[in-house]
Amino acid sequence: MTFIEGGVCAPAGFTANGVLCGIKKGRTKNDLALIESEVPCSAAAVFTKNLVKAEPVKLTKKHIANGAAQAIVANSGNANACTGEQGYANAERTAELAASLLGLNTEDVLVCSTGVIGQQINIGAIESGMEALCEGLSKSGNAAAREAIMTTDTKHKETAVEFELGGKKARIGTMAKGSGMIHINMGTMLGFITTDAAITPKMLDAALRESADQTYNCVSVDGDTSTNDTLCALANGLAGNPLIASKNADYRAFVSALNAVNTRMARMIAADGEGATHLLECVVNGAKSAEAARNLAKAVISSSLVKAAFFGKDANWGRILCAMGYSGEHFSQEGTSVFFDSGAGEIEVFHNGVPLDFDEPKAKEILGETEVKIRIELKDGKENGTAWGCDLTYDYVKINGDYRT
Template sequence: MKEIIGGVTAVQGFTAAGIAAGLKKNGRNDMALVFSDVDAVAAGVFTTNAVKAAPVQRDIEIVKTRKTVRGVVLNAGNANACTGEEGKKADKAMAAAAAEALGVETDDILTCSTGVIGQLLPVGKVTAGAKLLAESLSSEGGDKAAQAIMTTDTYSKQCAVEVKIGGKTVTIGAMTKGSGMIHPNMATMLCVTASDVAMSKELLQEAVRDVVNVSFNMISVDRDTSTNDSYMILANGKAGNPEITEKNADYEAFKEALCYVAVKLAKLMAADGEGATKLLEVTVKNAASEESAKVLSKAVITSNLVKAAVFGSDANWGRIICALGYSGIEFNPEAVDLWVESESGKLKLAENGLATDYSEEFATKILSDKEVTVTADMKMGKYNATAWGCDLTYDYVKINGDYRS
């Protein structure tokens, strides 16, 4: 497997576009389209929030009932959530406009929205935008599409890899957005992944579910789970590999590559959390079970006190062990070892639940770097998990205090 330049349009058979439809106040691009020139098997996972946006409700049904689709049309600046029947009509109208311009069926086009909740989606703008997107599709359009779906993101997020499967080169390319309202069980994220792999729908869906649990479900910025989370993959089979219909070596190779892409994008999202200055990675080692390792690592990255300490470069390790303690997982606090690490070095803060004779000056230097790793050895078993978050800064409150204005 090797990483290559690009995102969704690095994959053969896929084109994309990004345009300004007038949904954002600043005039930036705010609609995107990803399209396969042949039928593509579709799989996806969506928000666990009981309040689901109109596009999420529609996509869940399409992914469940249809084997293939042709593309995804996305808008930023308006979440089309809590908009009732009018929201559903607007969502379908956006899909229908794109489908008509592309010469496909309405249900061949999935939809995604992100932005302010509770505002009606302007039908005229999104239908006109969908038609313009169809006319603007290009094999070079991946960058514009990735930029168009941004809301409070400070940079676009893409990744692509190549991997040998069945003697053929299979490509996976993806774009995602997400900066705030990010919490385990997905996030305010839209992720569209394209691949030219040939794989059954059932196995593709299973791969997506497995991958999301070690990538996008392991990040948190602010403990808020969105109404619009959508992670979907379209696989058009153009690589020409023998179709993967069982869990063999080809399946594992594909899932490993898909996981690489998802984890990289998840980390980019965590690092770009609203107002964030640092990426926080938390690894829990030697937990009693895989699930307990995940719960423990998430407890640390979601702790506001830990996040604030990382922002202040304060080695207040008691906050870390406190977060582990209220996770709901039983462990022996007098057995836990804690480390912090960055490009400046590695330092053991606690051993067997007690402070070591560490240098506060060196700890501050480590915690001042842009990427900080915390490791907790629970000494309970053999299971490990890693979660990603960011520091909590003054700017997070500023951004969300005037988000609509």
């Protein structure tokens, strides 16, 4: 498996574009993105678990129900959430416009939005920009598209891999946006995956859910689950591999590649958390099950007190034990050890249920690095799990204090 350039355009048959159409007043970056496959695709998606769902989420759930799609339109600047019948009609109009210009059925176009909640979207701006968006599709359009989905993100997020599948070279590409309103129940606001692998809709759906549970659903920035969270995958089969129709060896190879790109994206999202100064990775080893390990790790990186401690470079391991204790998972405290690890070294602060008299200045130096790992060793089993988060800073409040106004 090799990481390559190109993002969502890396797989065969996919093109993309992004334009600025003026959805949000004052924005100077692209705000409308499009991804298209030259042939119909198997399609799958996972959505926010928030009961309040944006209108594009409702539309996309309907359009993808048959396991097929060929294009995705995504906008930033307005979430089109809590906007009622008019909001749904605007999402539908967006799909209709793209379908008409691309020569597709409206049902084969998925729609995603991100931005401020509770305001009707400027559908006139989308109408004015759609023709240029469709006409400008290209193999290098991933750069314009990845910019168009950013909101408070400080960096674009994309990656791609090439791997062997059934004796053929296959590729998976992806781009995502996410910086705030990120929590465990779908770790990103918008994510798009393209692949030229041949795989049935049922198996694509299974692979996407399996991978999301181990990657995107293990990210927390601020404890908020968005109304718009959507992770879509399109597979057009142009790699020419034997069709994956069961959970065979090729399916496992596909999931492995999918996990590789999704893990990289999960780390990018956590590192770019609103106001963040540290990427936190929590690894739990020796748990009774992989699920238990992930749940323990997620509880730790979701704790506001743990996040605040890392912002202050304070090796307050007690907050870690506290978070593990309310995770809902049973573990042996007497068999628990905690380590902090970064480019500045490693230090153990808690050993087999007993606090250690550790070097506080050295711990502060370790916690001062941009990326810090919390390693928790248990003696309850042989399974492990990982979760990603960031510190909680003053700037998080500044960014979100006047987000709407």
